[in-house]
């Protein structure tokens with residue numbers, strides 16, 4: 001299994017470097033590797049979590065976006081993830097489990113991830129927390145020069161709120177990243193009522 005997982009990681013990294021992918025210059029170093037790091041650390045806390053499932057979820061969760069950002073939410077894109085895992089040689093039951101969990105992960109706006117399997121909670125919380133460090137939100141400004149400043153600020157604020165309210169479900173992650181979340185919200189002009197009292 002270790003070999004298959006490393007193969008999955010290598011294949012996703014390779015695809016992420018495709019210049020047609022808008023985030024190709026930074027996605028591996030400033031997103032995926034950090035999501036992996038957070039998720040593996042959380043597996044040491046949540047020992048009941050299946051580490052192989054978490055690792056696979058981390059590396060497959062943005063695969064649709066990497067292949068075609070404009071179609072990332074289409075059902076067909078889920079099949080592309082299945083094809084990749086089949087090509088690598090993962091057992092069918094494992095692939096079915098990953099895709100089932102990926103669908104829960106992706107349904108965050110309609111499904112309460114607080115009641116999701118622990119592996120989904122770890123992957124989802126790590127994904128959202130990773131956005132709060134590194135250049136993730138600044139890169140959005142750089143990648144969208146056609147938007148006005150108010151539009152850029154509003155988009156980042158919407159993402160910050162959605163991530164925090166729907167995706168960061170583990171208490172350890174909320175505690176460790178709360179101050180970073182507040183700091184980032186201030187970057188979108190969400191100011192406290194008072195600063196000096």
Ligand SMILES: [Fe+2]
Pocket residue numbers: 031035061062127
């Ligand atoms: Fe992600």
